[in-house]
Every structure is written in C-alpha cells, then in structure tokens.
Amino acid sequence: xxxxxxxxxxxxxxRLALLSIGLVREDGGTYYAVNRGLPARHVLLDPSLxxxxxxxxxxxxxxxxxxxxxxxxxxxxxxxxxADFLAAVPxxxxxxxxxxxxxxxxxxxxxTELDLPDAVPDWTNDLRQEAHRLGVDPDELPDQQTRRHHAxxxxxxxxxxxxxxxxxxxxxAAELAGHAAGRGW
Numbered sequence: 001x002x003x004x005x006x007x008x009x010x011x012x013x014x015r016l017a018l019l020s021i022g023l024v025r026e027d028g029g030t031y032y033a034v035n036r037g038l039p040a041r042h043v044l045l046d047p048s049l050x051x052x053x054x055x056x057x058x059x060x061x062x063x064x065x066x067x068x069x070x071x072x073x074x075x076x077x078x079x080x081x082x083a084d085f086l087a088a089v090p091x092x093x094x095x096x097x098x099x100x101x102x103x104x105x106x107x108x109x110x111x112t113e114l115d116l117p118d119a120v121p122d123w124t125n126d127l128r129q130e131a132h133r134l135g136v137d138p139d140e141l142p143d144q145q146t147r148r149h150h151a152x153x154x155x156x157x158x159x160x161x162x163x164x165x166x167x168x169x170x171x172x173a174a175e176l177a178g179h180a181a182g183r184g185w
Contacts, residue, residue, distance in 0.1 A: 006154035022152030032152040056150040087119035099126035
C-alpha cells in the first residue's frame with residue numbers, strides 16, 4: 001500500500017531537525033505529530049519557517065509550543081507510532097515529493113537508516129521524479145487547496161498528486177499499447 005508523507009523541518013547544525021510529520025495511507029489512515037523537542041528559537045529565526053510552518057503548529061502565544069497538545073510528542077514516541085502506522089498495512093511503499101531528502105529525515109527519526117524497523121522501507125519513492133518520468137510538468141498538477149506547510153495537509157495533497165500521475169501513467173500505457181499494436185510506429 002502506498003503511504004504518502006511530508007515533513008516540516010529546520011536544516012541547521014548539519015542535521016535536519018523535525019518540526020512535524022504527516023502520513024496518509026491509500027486506505028485513508030492518517031498520522032500527524034509535532035516534535036516536542038523542536039528548536040523553537042531557531043525556527044522563529046528562520047523567516048520562511050516563521051511565516052510558513054510555525055503558524056500551523058500548536059502554540060501558546062507567539063513563541064511557545066503547546067507541549068500539552070496531543071499532537072506534540074517526543075521523537076522516540078513519534079518514531080514508534082510511525083513504525084506502528086506503517087506496520088498496520090502490507091507491502092508499504094513510501095512516497096514523497098523529493099523523496100531522497102524526505103527519506104533522510106525519516107531515517108534520522110529512527111537514528112540512521114540501519115536503525116529502521118522492519119515495517120519501514122529503506123527507500124522513499126519520489127513523486128517529483130515520477131512526474132518527470134511521465135513527462136508531466138509539475139506546474140500542470142493541481143495546486144494545493146488546503147494549508148501549505150502543514151505536514152498532514154501536504155501529505156494529503158501528495159496523494160492527490162499521485163492519483164493525477166496514476167492517470168497520466170495509464171494514458172501513457174494506453175498510447176504505448178497502441179504503438180505496440182502497430183498503430184503509430
């Protein structure tokens with residue numbers, strides 16, 4: 001089953017610091033969490049994160065993460081819950097936009113790639129690359145209609161993009177079958 005995921009993060013000190021992560025399975029299951037240990041001071045110093053990601057996090061006041069909010073969890077708990085979420089379905093395929101970068105962040109949640117639990121695949125498929133393979137201009141894909149930079153809403157949008165790319169692949173397959181049958185070659 002395909003699982004689409006997105007994360008908000010801060011790139012600092014030679015490491016990616018998780019802010020939030022959202023996952024959506026094709027069966028409709030969702031998971032969302034915010035890192036209790038996120039470096040709020042550094043996030044607020046980053047102009048793009050301060051305006052794009054911070055407003056979607058559960059906060060108390062302008063500069064405090066609401067650590068009592070049920071979505072706010074320590075990374076070890078997030079890692080365990082992500083592993084359980086993925087283990088609940090067979091044949092998991094991870095998908096993201098620019099999947100290599102997302103996969104590094106996912107691996108860091110567990111430690112390293114060597115620390116990934118069995119339920120977590122050791123690679124993430126890339127929707128951006130799939131669009132390129134199919135000859136689909138990303139600008140022609142649907143715009144996100146929900147909150148951008150909210151990890152769960154972003155993951156939901158990735159599912160929509162995947163379905164659009166699925167339709168493009170079917171169209172290409174039909175054209176290829178027509179060519180193979182002698183129509184157009």
